[in-house]
Amino acid sequence: MSRKINKIGVLTSGGDAPGMNAAIRAVVRSCAYQKLECVGVFRGYEGLIEGDFKDLDARSVKNIINRGGTFLKSARSKGFRTKEGRQKAYNHLVKANIDALVVIGGDGTFTGALVFSEEFDFPVVGIPGTIDNDINGTDFTIGYDTALNTVVEAIDKIRDTANSHNRLFLVEVMGRDAGDIALNAGIGAGAEEILIPEQDMGKDRLIDSLRRSKKSGKTSSIIVVSEGDQIGKNIFELAKYIEDNLEGYEVRVSVLGHIQRGGSPSCYDRVLASRMGVGAVDALLNNEHNVMIGIVHSKIVSVPFEDALKGENELDLELIRVADITSI
Numbered sequence: 001m002s003r004k005i006n007k008i009g010v011l012t013s014g015g016d017a018p019g020m021n022a023a024i025r026a027v028v029r030s031c032a033y034q035k036l037e038c039v040g041v042f043r044g045y046e047g048l049i050e051g052d053f054k055d056l057d058a059r060s061v062k063n064i065i066n067r068g069g070t071f072l073k074s075a076r077s078k079g080f081r082t083k084e085g086r087q088k089a090y091n092h093l094v095k096a097n098i099d100a101l102v103v104i105g106g107d108g109t110f111t112g113a114l115v116f117s118e119e120f121d122f123p124v125v126g127i128p129g130t131i132d133n134d135i136n137g138t139d140f141t142i143g144y145d146t147a148l149n150t151v152v153e154a155i156d157k158i159r160d161t162a163n164s165h166n167r168l169f170l171v172e173v174m175g176r177d178a179g180d181i182a183l184n185a186g187i188g189a190g191a192e193e194i195l196i197p198e199q200d201m202g203k204d205r206l207i208d209s210l211r212r213s214k215k216s217g218k219t220s221s222i223i224v225v226s227e228g229d230q231i232g233k234n235i236f237e238l239a240k241y242i243e244d245n246l247e248g249y250e251v252r253v254s255v256l257g258h259i260q261r262g263g264s265p266s267c268y269d270r271v272l273a274s275r276m277g278v279g280a281v282d283a284l285l286n287n288e289h290n291v292m293i294g295i296v297h298s299k300i301v302s303v304p305f306e307d308a309l310k311g312e313n314e315l316d317l318e319l320i321r322v323a324d325i326t327s328i
Contacts, residue, residue: 003123005284007037009053009098012070013044013077013105013112016261017129017143019269020070020104025061026277027102027127032058034281039098043073044105045080045112051092065270068146068263074105080112083119090120099123100289102280104142106130107309110292114305117290125280126292126305127273131260134178136310137303138294142276145268147174147260148185154256155189159222168210168221168242168249172235174260175226181260182226183319192221192327197228198315203238207245214248216328221249275300 010027012020024040031038040060042052064071079085093101100123103113110126117124128135131147151173162169171191175181179196186194192213193206206223213221225235239251265273272295279293279300291302 003099003287005036005099005123007039007096007098008100008102008281008284009039009041009048009093009096010056010072010102011041011044011048011104012072012074012129013103013109014074015106015130016069016074017131017141018068018146018261018263018265019142019273020074020129021061021064021067022265022270022273023104023127023129023142023277024070024072025065026274027280028056028061029058030278030281034285036281039096040072041101043075044109045077045085045089046075047073048089048092049077049079049085050088051095053092053096065274066264068261068265070104076108077112080116086116086119089116090122093122100125100284102127102277102284104129106132106141107135110135110305110309114290114309117305123284123289125283125288126308127276127280128292128294128308129273131181132175132178133180134175135292135294135308137292137296137301137308139296140272142269142273143261143265144180145272146263146266147181148188149266150260150263151181151185151256152188154254154259155185155191155222155224158254159189162222162252165250166248168223168246168251170223170225170235170239170242170251170253172225172227172253172255174256176228179226179228179315182224183316183323186224187319187323187326189222189224190326191224191323193223194323194327195223195225196315197226199320203241203245207242210242210246210249214246
């Protein structure tokens, strides 16, 4: 049954990602263009439960397209995982006359959105905002491109000192369950080895590879390690194992951590976020609910939440091949 949409709420949830502000801006200004009201929800689902709302218009979101993070703030909400918490959130939406919701975040955000939408028959559309690029149904997520550029820039600087001191650097990047950042940044920065959760290289094979690299004349090496890789209990244990089994290198560890989440979004992320924000409002006006707005082959698409949350992304085997050839 078609619903009349007059007022749309927008929130950001889970880990922040560069470009979230650009997505909020696009939602708000798309609402203004369509003569709809828009309400910002602060602190994600927690703010939804507490009714922490603010009316937004086109001027409310000026000068934020270039800002990292999210001006609506973000939080992880234990309360929203309970029926009681979701009921409070629904009551606040009804009280504020909000007809539909746009949620910006990752798989946890979409899982909560799907449960809420089905429980209360409430229209929700998702926008994928996560640096990990680990959502099905979209080629890219908001924040991923910026995070990649941040990582490559950091590794370029680390390589300078690695070359100066004949050192082997282990560089840990984000990616608990997906190795997209490690794989692409590793190729872009010219890493000798790339360790990702999807492939278990094994310690012995890693040592053999490093020995071959040294024999071929390499005096320093960069190994990019996704934080979810299981080759060792942690990156520091792996560093000790290499030191104990490989002579001729000083081993150093650099954990890039949360710098990957911050910073001004790249042009690609700003454009992607803008397209997805407009697409989210279009979807609601076209009576599409329980969907995520994605991008496939440069085209904006609508993907059911159930499909977006299915399993793991497929590993790009061609990129693995490229990494193996170019690191010789």
